[in-house]
Amino acid sequence: MNAVNAAGWRPSMGGVGEAGGVPPTSSGDYGLMLEEPLSFELGAEGKCGVDFDAADRAPAAGLSKFLRKAPPALPGLTEPEAVRHYTRLSRQNYAIDLGPFPLGSCTMKHNPRLNESMARLPGFADVHPLQPQTSVEGALEVIEQLADWLITLTGMASVAMSPKAGAHGELCGLLCIRAALDARGEERDVVLVPESAHGTNPATAAFAGFKVQSIPATPEGRVDLEALKAKLGPNVAGVMITNPNTCGLFEPDLKRIADAVHAAGGYVYCDGANFNAIVGKVRPGDLGVDAMHINLHKTFSTPHGGGGPGAGPVVLSEALAPFAPLPFVTRGADGTIHLVEEENRGEGHAQAFGRMVAFHGQMGMFTRALTYILSHGADGLRQVAEDAVLNANYVLRTCEDVLPAPFAKSGPCMHEALFSDAGLADGISTLDIAKGLIDEGFHPMTVYFPLVVKGAMLVEPTETESKAGLDRFIASLRSLAERAKAGDQSLHSAPHFAPRRRLDETLAARKPVLVWKGDAGEPAAS
Amino acid sequence: MRYLPLTPADRTEMLARVGADSVDDLFVDVPEEARLSGPIEGLPMHASEMAVERHMTALAAKNLSAGSAPFFLGAGAYRHHVPASVDHLIQRGEFLTAYTPYQPEIAQGTLQVLFEFQTQVARLFGTDIANASMYDGSTACWEAILMAARVTRKGKAVLSGGLHPHYGEVVRTMARFTRDEIVSLGTELAAEPDDAAVIGAIDDATSCVVVQYPDVLGRIPDLAAIAEAAHARGALLVAVVTEPVALGLIEAPGALGADIVVGEGQSLGVGLQFGGPYLGLFGCREKFVRQMPGRLCGETVDAEGKRGFVLTLSTREQHIRREKATSNICTNSGLCALAFSIHLTLLGGEGLAQLAALNHARARAAFERLTRIPGVELLNSVYFNEATLILPRDAREVVQELAGRKVLGGVSLGRLFPVADGLGKGLLVAVTETTTDEDIETFATELESLLVGVPA
């Protein structure tokens, strides 16, 4: 291998100025390890990377009392400076394009580039959300075709496409439940949530005006069916279940749970964050689910983009379908596509609970997801789930002898393998393993989640890792586990080879510095 | 399958290693009666890149794209020219395919961009601080109302009649479930926004008053007067900016006394995209920081004392506070924030001012020409790059007919305000630097021929 800085040397390791060592560079950069100042420190007021057409620019007379006194205090960069600034910054990020990104429950899979180029076709990227329907029939057809796939893949009756992300989809599903209860004239105010649930579930339930009650887990990491049944009653609006659950296990009792909840007059919300494990293998609709959001940025490969944008369509059962929010796209019996908005809601969607977003939702994500779905087809999507589950089980079984796997005895896992830090040497924890993985050239797994397992490490390799790539990751994880058991204290100060060492989060939270004030360019607000 | 690296031999070897006879053994927890035995029937099988490209291109071709016709739509989504370098940079895999920066040592690129973005938004809005973005302008608007309720411990929000009706619908939908009280003022076809009505609606129970600037009809409210009235009653002013380019020309809402400023950042860097993904902007006073929704990036140092950035104050967020979180939002709109930030870095403050002046100049040229059509009047006394025309007949039909002639001639108020009376003849027309003289002339000619029967 012909790597630059193959030994991973950095100034913090010493050697600089020592006998035979290397003196520090005068730039502060080391080969391809490049530092980059803030754009505000690079730019100059008055500089600009955009040229404009000539025009007479005097503002209209009436506008004078509204004019700002000076341009915003924003330094500009010319194009070469800007391209270099952002390119240098990009190199301080880890990304799927660089290697495995096994964040449990996040489904960091490869993002196909065909999706990107299709989303950029002017017919999709350069259309306005309020154009007359006759001029956007192709866009509405994308929404309708994707909706049709999502409905078929999940075995549900309908789908609300507009939610902007998973948590927004959850909220949409719970509001459908609220609207359905209102229509029945019932005041049910309790939502049951398993204690292993992602924090978003109780946050969303509270946001939708419900009281949250927790359901315990069994020692095997599943929802305790009997404990759940004991809580059902006339005040229970529904239950929020994640399936496969946050321990990476399928809930075999989901149908029985759903039957019990339905018999008690409630609805079943399924958190679809982990749909990647079961797409094409089982349809949630067959298990009694009433609503489930689908993170297009997980199962259907739209890019995470450093934290969004996501997209969170919600599939709905017959019981909840009438309440889906506006706008709503339907295909009539004659094959024509209709956009239902406020002005025509009376035509077939009169019970919509309202509107969650301006315009139509995440169209740019719909084109990417549809492109991905068409690429894989029904057979490929099934293979996605199978390979994702196989890869996770492979990680589980090749590491369980060196890292405790609390539910390994429960049988196979689904798309993610759960480990804990029990049994490591004193003082060495999950965090140290995670930071050690950074030094090994990998992104860490999800750590300290789910909360029901102490020192949890949740590894989701996804189906887009090759066996050879997994073997390299496994070798690193095993080596770290062994170093941790042997009490290797150097793990405490890992990472040693990243663009930054461990960052002081306490300082950041005690005295928050959220904007740059280095030029004393204080904001105008008093 | 081009996206699946495992070979049949790999699968066999791996199954043996995990002790399973077949992959179905790994799905034993799925009840057998629910397990599908093969690919779902009736759906197409996998397809080549070329075949998918054909399918998607055919769908795209059914749309009339903004760049292929005279185009005058706005109403919360604006067509601006985005420098080529923006899209090139956001497609770098290190930005495109990274996750939320939970491991800051290997996410300084994303984090530093967010810190720069927060600074840019705060300076653009004239607020002390800003967050790392939200879903879009409408959801940011609702989050601002919730935050105002936390800050003031009061639960009644007043929405001005100039607020985008979709934003108002989002707020009323959510408030119905959270049981917050919302007072929605009516929208009238008047040359200036009814600031007096807004001020008159504020009482001691009011948590905040929500005012769009410029408003949905393109008019400009007097934020300073409204801020003063709100503060006198212990209420906050939430300013909503759906066209951030306007702030290159008109005063920043924070400088006029707005306590929270939210907006839609789509205009810079993001593009139209049929409505999403867009970019929610959120700025406010520093003293409200712990009541703020959304992610925040903060400056700190690493173990060697080097400057670095982390996500901070996360105890406000859903994954820690669970049912006590300030918001249930997990994601921001990271890649759109990056695009916005790059575009604004290329412009700088001077460039933004020039861009704004150019938009205004193009709009003046357009409205001068359009109001020469008999029967067409300009409603606004002032405007930035968007204003309302009053037509002699229902604007909804006119827009449809114009589309039939391949002219995208604005947004009818009848579509935006389906239940309001008296707005039907209103046509909202936006003009940006992308609008050419030829576009204006074609639009004017076609509109005139529709309205007065002059053959085109």
Add this chain to the structure above:
Amino acid sequence: MTRYFTEDHEWIDVEGDLGTVGITDYAQGQLGDITFVELPEKGAAVTKGDSVSVVDSVKAASDIYTPASGTITEVNETLADEPELVNTDAEVGGWLYRMTLSDAAELGSLMDETAYKAYVESL
């Protein structure tokens, strides 16, 4: 002055009908570096067991439940700038708030120092 403890690791010093409330040294150790303390409002009437304050560390936010009922009379303003006092001096300088007690009988259900020490050791 008498000091009482709760199972949620708050302490209260009682003198006549006045009480001073904080969290124990054990609790601050469990929370780690404290970054922010959200204090109750002066004049607020509170009932024993109410969540009246929140102590934030980097990764957690912990509710503080008032050990007694009464009215808040004073809060520790120093914590606004120096939340770390709760780490360095939890049981003296890092107090959270003072209150007048409305029902001295409530104190009977709290632990004394010996009982609290035994309780912590049992955890």
